[in-house]
Amino acid sequence: MSRPDIKRRTTLDHRKKQFSTPTYAPVEYKHRLNFYATPPTADITLEQFEQWGIDRLRVLAELEACSFRNKSPIETASHMKPLLDKYLPLSSSTSNSPALQAERQKDHYSHFILRLAFASTEDLRRRFARAETMLFRIRFQGDDSKERAGFVEGLSLEWEAVGEEERRQYAEELRAAGGGYPKRIEEESYFKVDWEKVPELVEGRRVFLRGGMAYVPSREQMSMVVAEFTGRLERALELTSRALPRLDEDDRLSPILTHLSQNFTTPDANYSATQTSLAGADISARTIDTLSSSFPLCMQNLHRSLRRDAHLKHYGRLQYTLFLKGIGLNLEECLIFWRGGFNKITDDAFNKDYRYNVRHAYGEVGGDSNRRGKGYSPFSCHKILTEHPPGPGEAHGCPYRHFSTENLMGLLQTVGVRDQEALRGVREDKEKTKFHLACNRVFEYAHKQEIQKVREEGTWGAAQLETLIHPNEYFKRSYLLRNLGKHQKKEEGEGDVKMEE
Amino acid sequence: MTAILHQNSTIQLHPKMPHSIPGANSAENDEVPIVAEEMETDEMQTDAEVNKPNESNVTPAEEMTAEDAIAEQLKDTKVAEAKPEVKLEDLFADDDSDDEFASSNIKDTKVSSSPPEAPSSPVNIGTLSRATDTDVMRAFYQRLFPWRSLFQWLNHSPTPSTDFGHREFAFTLQNDAYLRYQAFPTADLLRKDVLRLMPSRFEIGPVYNTNPRDRKTLRKASSFKPLAKELCFDIDLTDYDDIRTCCDKANICIKCWQFITMAIKVIDIALRDDFGFKHILWVYSGRRGAHAWVCDKKARQMNDQKRRAVAGYLEVIKGGAQGGKRVDVKRPLHPHVARSLDILKSHFQSDILEDQDPWETDVKFARLLDLLPDRSLNEALRKKWSSAPGRASSAKWADIDALAKSGASKNLDSKALLEAKQDVLLEYTYPRLDIEVSKHLNHLLKSPFVVHPGTGRVCVPINPKRLGDFDPLDVPTVTELLDEINEWTAPEGEDGGKVVQDWEKTRLKPYMEHFRSFVAVLMRDEAGVKVKRERDDSDAMQF
Known part of the structure; x- marks a missing residue:
């Protein structure tokens, strides 16, 4: 538990502290995206509490289902669009929509409601963080570049820009690490961060590494922001879970919270x-x-x-x-x-x-x-x-995934799948990385x-x-x-x- | 104190290391003398003999020489005073390093100065069969094993801390039982327990948030968590079985050791230059592979995700036996792959093409042709090679370019061919890591300097600066080392002013020195880092 920061401690008069009701300035949402760093402070009704929680849960559950069905990020995004528009719309700052602040408030509050509901067990925390990360990623991608830049700037992350000279010195390595991108090194700017901040880029060898620092092109910014988002969320969830038992609560919220967490079911549940x-x-x-x-x-x-x-x-x-x-x-x-x-x-x-x-x-x-x-x-x-x-x-x-196409075809034929039509279908499924479909296709054929x-x-x-x-x-x-x-x-x-x- | 030591030593089996469960081992406690007794008595000796079933392995001749050597040493060494069962000093490991060996000298007299028995067999029993003999192992643990350095290596400072105290050790006992979650406050207590249980080998796991022995006293099983462990890599020659032609299974020779040499070069430079790690200890695994321990503080504290990232970064050879093409790298080559390719090129020519001759027969070169892209070129090559059986692999490798130039294929994509050749080169030389070892914080790995039970060789550190000189077949076995102690005589012109430690009398010396300097540098760097308590500075939300 972090202790109250020094500023606040000194301004509070300790004699009055226990009687005073804290007052908060109303929150203004400058950006469409939110890192959910500050908890909500305004009052909402119980109905809103439940409804907002359920709405967000719908979105998260569907996102999780997409990942189980092995949908690609693009497919997931298009699949999710109508759902998001219905349950959790978020207009861009330029849209001048009158509902702008209300939408953002709902997004903000519903996130924290579900945080409460899913902080209790490690499994729920993990899944919640994963689904929230997916949601954040989709929204980040959907953001227009100007707004995105503003948002990232507001985060004040510890990134060091790579200077002109250094960029030229490692031009060849930087291009090679980017898979030949960019054509001319001047077209891209780079950040230098501790490699531990971008483990996924490192794992896929998508950045140039030197002396423990990763040279991240600005187009890969997303993965850094997303990693930061996940990291902070996981830490915050951990803290929430520790604070839960001390939640000073009349029994209006806990039934709603339990209900919410029970409804977050998954196709990957234990097999009995x-x-x-x-x-x-x-x-x-x-x-x-x-x-x-x-x-x-x-x-x-x-x-x-x-x-x-x-x-x-x-x-x-x-x-x-x-x-x-x-x-x-x-x-x-x-x-x-x-x-x-x-x-x-x-x-x-x-x-x-x-x-x-x-x-x-x-x-x-x-x-x-x-x-x-x-x-x-x-x-x-x-x-x-x-x-x-x-x-x-x-x-x-899984042979559909881990075999080369030739070996897969060979195996299928030896187990008795000889129909050219079925084999062609499997081949196509594999190319599209729809391994489930391939397996189900073989099942239906057999x-x-x-x-x-x-x-x-x-x-x-x-x-x-x-x-x-x-x-x-x-x-x-x-x-x-x-x-x-x-x-x-x-x-x-x-x-x-x-x-x- | 002893009660604490023993009550928690349950037999715990590791899921990846299945063994049969033998009976409890507590019976040994009373029989095996733990600490140095003042002097040996005949009674003691008979006691010790009773519980050694493979007594007959020790021939009288050896006993005699051992006795002589001990007599020599006794001249130089003062007779230490009798130690009580547990000394206060045992709890603090800051006594002089000479101490730990001096006391062992005394102890040894007890073992080796027994009266010769009736000669069982005049033939010297082969080194291998003796390697796991309890006597030999005891002498090794007492006289040669670098307990202090091991302690300092894992503790990162001379004063005992939880870095060592909460570290898991796992023993493989002589009856193959596997004893997990052992932990010791100091090097001496570890040594003592090793001598009591005489494990054939032991492994090192992570540092936990509580003492591993107390894990069952925690309210929730999930609150027992690993915190830190060196980032480890495991390279094993069995993973090369489909491309090495000189040996297979557990056998190795200097030819196939070159695979390991290449692997160490490639991994070592990547860890240092790319990731910025400084303290990398390479250790011979005792038979057919090598382990790396990356000991930097940053590396030790990495979570599984970061470990996976490093492992993924270094992994180039993918896919199972059925996976088809095993190397799939993007072009242009990532700087790490390009650098590795440069390093591996020269090895490929000499160590693969010449020494391994991997495409000698029709079946074998079919594999090579599978990896090349151009059909008509492949046909031409197949024809040429089938008609000239026994053509050397290096000639075949040259043929590819020669035929390509001569225009065997009309629409040859020379870029694709070059890339395919690079892929082949990588497939035959790039390190094949046992990636699971690196990915998980709580993986156990055999400790350096233990004896490999199969070969009797000591798992010595490999100096990456003199990698080319390392010959696994030249690594001393435990019995050779003990013989070397016995054969050693003080160099002329020196009086007994300086005590020569046992390891200095043997071929273990360079390896010990390498380890000691490695540990010294590690400790120095660690002391430089001001240990700050990391506080959650994020303004994380709490309800």
């Missing part, structure tokens, strides 16, 4: 094994080979690699073990399965090097037994697509007849046929479709096969 277990299915070490035809491509690839090499590297084992756990293979059978799979090593080596891993994934061992719960959740597509890209010799990840059948008979609702975003859902749906006659009855009355909460 009970919801996808298949009653009556024979899932054991022996049957995995047969069942594997119902696996999504990522898991089929792992399965094939395991059968081919009698080995999988760490992340491959983890991804596959958790998937198997998710389809209902119990620990004992899973150990049998891995033991059988790693058939080139001795029992001793297996027990020593691998057994623990599997048990750890099932939550049998490791850490504190009270805290580990049931081990890790099976990976969602989002996780597989975005975390731990496979390195040399590794078979995990279950063409069954899907048609349930559609015609109307036995499956729309929810059961929506886009797949989890490997375990892929398996479950595939299994149910292939065993339509057998499991139909059990599924009835259970509603849809929804797995996310």
Whole structure:
């Protein structure tokens, strides 16, 4: 908690302090964008409080959904435009709109309302910061350049401009780091900042680095501003969370806040094994080979690699073990399965090097037994697509994303997708980085007849046929479709096969 | 004090390092003598023998020589006084560095001066089998391991602080159990526990916000957080298996070591010039790779995102086995890639084309052709190479340009060809990092100077200034080192005025000196930095 700054401390008369009501000057919003550094001070009604919170939440939830669907920034921006105009309009300063200040006030206040709602747990904080960052980025891009410049100037960030001489000295490096941009070095101006301020630019090798300083071209300013925004927001959220328990509150706000935070659901929520277990299915070490035809491509690839090499590297084992756990293979059978799979090593080596891993994934061992719960959740597509890209010799990840197009085509053909039409579709999806679509396309191709059948008979609702975003859902749906006659009855009355909460 | 030491030593297994769980290790506590006893007694000796199952590995002949050497040393060294179980001084590590070794000399007499046993076998047992022998390891930890320097390296000052005290150590015990979350206030207490448990190796983790031993007393598991750790890199030759032809798996030779040499050059200069790091310690991993520890304060305090950024900046070779083309760099080349290319060019000619000869057979050069862009040129090359089996890779590499000039392809894009050749060069030379080690703050990495259990070699620091001279096969093994102590005689013309420490008698000397000067410079720089309490100066909102 930061202490009150010195100026304020001295002006307040300590004898009167506890009785005085602080007075604040009304806030004037000079810029369209806001770093949300100062909290709101004016009064609003309870209805406004709730309505503004809900409006902003709509926007954030949709933004998050866009990222799960792997939409590109441009697509996201165009997708979000109508929503933003409806729920959180922000006119530019030049528009002379009469609602200008009111719009900005709503933006400002709603941000702080949600901050309160989402400060409670680390998970919520992280997601809130991510969604807010996306929102900020979209708005920053939509800002006209003059207004943007004014806003950035107002932030007073610690950036050092690169002098004429220095710029000429490193002209070649600066151009090379910018991928050949700009054509002539005079066309661009540069800032020099500590590289830790622009980690994403460093990670992508998009800036020239020297002696710990990054030379950032002004067109990359956005990523710096955005990083600054995220950093400050994360810190502020942390502070808010610590202050929450001391929130002196009559019980009007907390129900609203709880309600708000509960409504921030995500398709990446934990996957629960009970919801996808298949009653009556024979899932054991022996049957995995047969069942594997119902696996999504990522898991089929792992399965094939395991059968081919009698080995999988760490992340491959983890991804596959958790998937198997998710389809209902119990620990004992899973150990049998891995033991059988790693058939080139001795029992001793297996027990020593691998057994623990599997048990750890099932939550049998490791850490504190009270805290580990049931081990890790099976990976969602989002996780597989975005975390731990496979390195040399590794078979995990998503084939649609991590394979070269030729190898992907080869793999698809070996698993039985030979239809030229489908393959072409996959190729296009991959080029557009729509990996979900590619996977769903293959699913639809592989279950063409069954899907048609349930559609015609109307036995499956729309929810059961929506886009797949989890490997375990892929398996479950595939299994149910292939065993339509057998499991139909059990599924009835259970509603849809929804797995996310 | 001992109670504190022991009560928290639970067996904890690391998810990435699976091992079977053996029984509790507490039984050893009473049997293994921990501190130096005044002098050895026969009783003591028999005691020690009982709990050493691989006793027979030590041949009588060696025992004799050891005894002689000890007798020599005793002349120079005063007999230290008996130490109580825990001395007050143990808590403060500011006694003279000579002390730590002097006391070990006394102790050794106990181990080695036992009466020769009935000869079990006259043959000298191979070095490898002896490497993990408890006796050998004990002698190594007692006499050679640089506890003080290690302490100073991690503590960044001579007075014990939380930099060392809250640092996680993880032991791999002789029975392969993995003991995590160990922490020690001082170097001496670490040394003591190592001697008690005799781990075959130990690893170093991050500094936590609380003492790792107290982590379970915290109300919330999430409030136990790693704060700082050196930025680490791990390069392992197994990642080069698809391009190295001389050895595979765990084997290495000086030829394939050149991959590591290149990697160190490229990474080291990038870390220094680009990121401005100064204190980079390179350590031989004991078998087939090298680790880097970037010890600058700024590097230690980086969060995972920044670590990922550095790792991403340095990563050029991407993609798994199925990923197709592995190198995909933008043009014009980023200054870092361009500089790396310059460094790697000469290595490519000698170490790759000549020594590795990577495209010797049809199958192998098919891989090369896959990477080249022009079809008709590739056809011409394929024809030429198939008809001349055994043509050296360097000749093949030259053929590409020769055929391109002769006009084997009508519409040849010479720029694309040049770029493809650069990509090939990078794919065969650019460092392949085990990136996960670098990305996470809480990753554990084997400590410098421990003994690799498989090879018996000591994980010595590599001096990047004399990188070319480093030969991994020349790195001393623990048994060689102990023999060198025994064989050492004082140089003529010197009286016993100066105590010569054990490590100075061995081939460990240059490595020790490098480490000590590295630590000294690090400590000097660290002392220069006025430690300011960082306060949240942002006017962050709080409700």
